[in-house]
Amino acid sequence: EAGVTQSPTHLIKTRGQQVTLRCSPISGHTSVYWYQQALGLGLQFLLWYDEGEERNRGNFPPRFSGRQFPNYSSELNVNALELEDSALYLCASTTDSRIFGSGTQLSVL
Amino acid sequence: RKEVEQDPGPFNVPEGATVAFNCTYSNSASQSFFWYRQDCRKEPKLLMSVYSSGNEDGRFTAQLNRASQYISLLIRDSKLSDSATYLCVVNPIGGSQGNLIFGKGTKLSVKP
Numbered sequence: 001e002a003g004v005t006q007s008p009t010h011l012i013k014t015r016g017q018q019v020t021l022r023c024s025p026i027s028g029h030t031s032v033y034w035y036q037q038a039l040g041l042g043l044q045f046l047l048w049y050d051e052g053e054e055r056n057r058g059n060f061p062p063r064f065s066g067r068q069f070p071n072y073s074s075e076l077n078v079n080a081l082e083l084e085d086s087a088l089y090l091c092a093s094t095t096d097s098r099i100f101g102s103g104t105q106l107s108v109l
Numbered sequence: 110r111k112e113v114e115q116d117p118g119p120f121n122v123p124e125g126a127t128v129a130f131n132c133t134y135s136n137s138a139s140q141s142f143f144w145y146r147q148d149c150r151k152e153p154k155l156l157m158s159v160y161s162s163g164n165e166d167g168r169f170t171a172q173l174n175r176a177s178q179y180i181s182l183l184i185r186d187s188k189l190s191d192s193a194t195y196l197c198v199v200n201p202i203g204g205s206q207g208n209l210i211f212g213k214g215t216k217l218s219v220k221p
Binding site: 041097102 | 113141143150151152153154155158196198200208209211212213214
């Protein structure tokens with residue numbers, strides 16, 4: 001059974017650019033959670049999607065957005081990138097606990 | 110008080126040592142608790158859930174004290190491969206709706 005898959009694994013962008021990250025949850029799971037982990041900081045909750053709807057949102061500005069598709073895969077979009085957006089972006093599924101994908105390492109120069 | 114607080118370490122221990130990590134949480138109504146392990150630049154992986162009665166998985170023992178809002182992880186007979194950052198995680202309302210609250214982690218380094 002495939003786990004949570006994310007792409008790409010690494011990205012390098014410059015300030016002001018836009019980026020799209022992708023995630024597919026575990027087969028049969030309808031929820032996708034997005035987290036940001038900046039260097040030296042804990043995981044910060046970004047977004048939760050379930051059944052195609054945004055269910056909850058963390059304390060992040062509106063330039064962080066996303067969507068979930070009918071097949072339950074998800075995209076995270078970040079507009080107007082800032083240096084502090086450099087982080088490991090993790091996607092997860094399952095319910096009570098979380099199973100994470102291997103993440104996308106985003107570097108903003 | 111931070112929602113989930115851990116000693117950042119690092120804990121530097123020799124192989125074979127016993128090491129304990131502690132974690133406190135602020136929301137007394139929190140429903141479920143976990144320990145995750147995270148290797149450098151990798152995703153966190155679930156190590157074990159923490160139950161009220163305490164639970165053990167091989168060399169790892171987790172305990173929960175709801176009255177003191179305190180979770181612990183004990184690692185016996187440390188191996189080099191145990192070197193990682195251990196994250197204490199709390200689900201405030203349980204189930205899928207909970208935004209898991211992650212501690213910043215405790216770094217463990219096991220030396221030969």
